[in-house]
Amino acid sequence: MTDPSVHVPTAGVAMTAIGVALIRERESRRPDRLYDDPLAAAFVAAARTGFDPRRWARLEELADQFFEGRSLAVRVVDDSVTEAVAQGCGQIVLLGAGLDTRVFRLGLPAETVFFEVDLPELFEFKEPVLAAHDARPDCVRRVVSADLRGDWAGALAGQGFGPGVPTLWVDEGVLNYLPRNDAHAVAETITGLSAPGSRFGIGRFEVDSAAPQYRALRELVADDSAAVRPVNGLGPDSESWFAEHGWRTVFRAWNDLVAPYGRPGMGDVPGMGTVLAIRE
Numbered sequence: 001m002t003d004p005s006v007h008v009p010t011a012g013v014a015m016t017a018i019g020v021a022l023i024r025e026r027e028s029r030r031p032d033r034l035y036d037d038p039l040a041a042a043f044v045a046a047a048r049t050g051f052d053p054r055r056w057a058r059l060e061e062l063a064d065q066f067f068e069g070r071s072l073a074v075r076v077v078d079d080s081v082t083e084a085v086a087q088g089c090g091q092i093v094l095l096g097a098g099l100d101t102r103v104f105r106l107g108l109p110a111e112t113v114f115f116e117v118d119l120p121e122l123f124e125f126k127e128p129v130l131a132a133h134d135a136r137p138d139c140v141r142r143v144v145s146a147d148l149r150g151d152w153a154g155a156l157a158g159q160g161f162g163p164g165v166p167t168l169w170v171d172e173g174v175l176n177y178l179p180r181n182d183a184h185a186v187a188e189t190i191t192g193l194s195a196p197g198s199r200f201g202i203g204r205f206e207v208d209s210a211a212p213q214y215r216a217l218r219e220l221v222a223d224d225s226a227a228v229r230p231v232n233g234l235g236p237d238s239e240s241w242f243a244e245h246g247w248r249t250v251f252r253a254w255n256d257l258v259a260p261y262g263r264p265g266m267g268d269v270p271g272m273g274t275v276l277a278i279r280e
Contacts, residue, residue, distance in 0.1 A: 007121065007125055008047050008051070008125055009121055010050050010051055014118070017118075018043065018059065019066070020098060021043040021098075021099045022040075022044055022060060022063040023063050023067050023070050024074060024101075025043075026067060026071075034071060034072070035074060039099075039104060039129075039133065040099070042132075043099045046125070047125070072258050072261065072263060073172065076257050077102075077172060081102055081106060082106060084168035084199050087199075089168040089198065090165045090167075091161065091166070091167040091168070092108075092167070094114075094117060094118075094172075095148060095169065095174050095175070096118055096148070096172065098118060098122060098172075101135075102114075103116070104135050104137055109139060110140075113142065113162075114140060114142065115144055115161060120145040142161075143159070144158075144159050148174065148182070148186050149178065152189075163193045164195050166199075167194060167195065167198045168200075169194070169198070170201065171200075171201070171203075173203070175234055176232075178232075180232035180235055183232065183234045187238075187245075191245050191246065194279040195279065197279060199277065199278055201274050201275070201277075202234065202238050202239070202274065203273075204236075204238070204274065204275055239251070239275045247279055248278045249275050249276065249277050250278075251276075252273050252274045252275075253272070254272040257273065
């Protein structure tokens with residue numbers, strides 16, 4: 001049993017982590033699962049008690065609508081993490097880590113240092129659940145409670161981040177919640193902290209922000225029925241920005257990335273995929 005006094009994030013960006021945990025929990029129950037995440041069920045069970053039934057039903061409905069693409073994306077990032085470690089990245093930094101559990105389930109080398117950066121209210125929920133289930137990381141895990149709009153680099157350094165060590169930077173969508181200036185400031189900070197050989201995967205895709213599922217997601221996150229103007233993230237020129245700031249970039253088409261998994265992708269969407277940036 002988890003502590004009934006644990007704070008469940010039921011609104012705001014931190015709440016989206018629960019939706020992703022729902023997706024991972026559902027994927028883990030499939031006989032043909034792409035990954036197995038036992039802790040996802042623990043987060044879902046702990047979070048459910050903090051929601052009224054109607055709001056929880058809305059969250060489950062949205063998780064269903066985003067399931068196929070988001071679950072594939074989890075596996076794509078899983079593989080990018082293991083690939084980066086094999087290529088010499090001794091540090092991994094998850095930006096907006098949410099309820100991520102890769103440090104517990106990917107079997108990473110014990111000497112790898114895995115930093116999770118997210119808002120304090122997210123860890124106020126996450127850490128008690130992990131403790132209640134005696135979750136033990138495979139490698140060194142460091143929690144960094146910080147807002148990406150503030151001095152998150154200082155908080156990262158305070159947890160032992162080494163700027164001389166090649167690092168994999170992981171963003172699974174948090175930068176899309178930041179205004180473009182703030183997102184670019186994060187990219188500039190990452191550039192300054194990245195040793196040669198560091199990696200950063202940048203998603204490249206177009207979203208119809210007026211589509212019902214995206215409108216419903218914004219309303220649920222904002223806890224408001226009014227339409228919320230989406231924020232800009234790094235923008236469509238992110239690949240050229242990294243190339244101009246000392247990174248070598250390689251584009252990987254989405255359908256090529258997911259083809260080995262034997263699951264339907266998202267159709268033929270020209271230009272959709274991931275830009276892998278490698279620090280030179």
